[in-house]
Amino acid sequence: MAAVMPLSNLLDARRVWRGRAEPLPAGEQPTGWAALDAVLPSGGWPAAALSEILLPLDGVGELQLVLPTLARLSQGARAVVLVAPPYLPCVAGWRQHGVDMRRIEIVSATEADVLWATEQCLRSGSCAAVLAWPRQADDRALRRLQVAADGGRALAFAFRDRQHLSNASPAALRLELEARPQARVWVRKCRGGALPAQPVALPRALH
Numbered sequence: 001m002a003a004v005m006p007l008s009n010l011l012d013a014r015r016v017w018r019g020r021a022e023p024l025p026a027g028e029q030p031t032g033w034a035a036l037d038a039v040l041p042s043g044g045w046p047a048a049a050l051s052e053i054l055l056p057l058d059g060v061g062e063l064q065l066v067l068p069t070l071a072r073l074s075q076g077a078r079a080v081v082l083v084a085p086p087y088l089p090c091v092a093g094w095r096q097h098g099v100d101m102r103r104i105e106i107v108s109a110t111e112a113d114v115l116w117a118t119e120q121c122l123r124s125g126s127c128a129a130v131l132a133w134p135r136q137a138d139d140r141a142l143r144r145l146q147v148a149a150d151g152g153r154a155l156a157f158a159f160r161d162r163q164h165l166s167n168a169s170p171a172a173l174r175l176e177l178e179a180r181p182q183a184r185v186w187v188r189k190c191r192g193g194a195l196p197a198q199p200v201a202l203p204r205a206l207h
Contacts, residue, residue, distance in 0.1 A: 041193030054177065084114050128155065176188050
């Protein structure tokens, strides 16, 4: 019978190869929130894909969540488009956060046309990101946005009521935003990775 030797002895004698974990690469589309990037499989927003952000109600800080991303993308050549936002952005506040407002476009659309307008913007290839607030969007409609985001190589954000959480979604990423008692985000679905057991607390309060 072979002698039993402690693993530490084998390692010290260099008889067992010890692998080293490679550092995770920086995400192609970081969210700008280090704690959130750390738990997402891609190290940020899934590139060229749909991210669904579920809210208790409009105006709880959902734009603050994506503002670092909008600031980064607005420095590029492609536009950032908001389709029928429930509230107009605060121009002065966005500029203070580094957003180049010359790259921000706002599209007015009726509820019936929100999904169509969002899909056309995503497919165009001229948008870095498209944000929309569809009230009614079934699995088929969301899948069309996912396909359009992939075809146009754009980030797609759909802000929806969290009552839709129980419904299946083709989105690559689903986040649920809580504003009280503190700002935090639950990762409810993430393509290519396990769901974190705890929410991600955001270090700065969302307004």
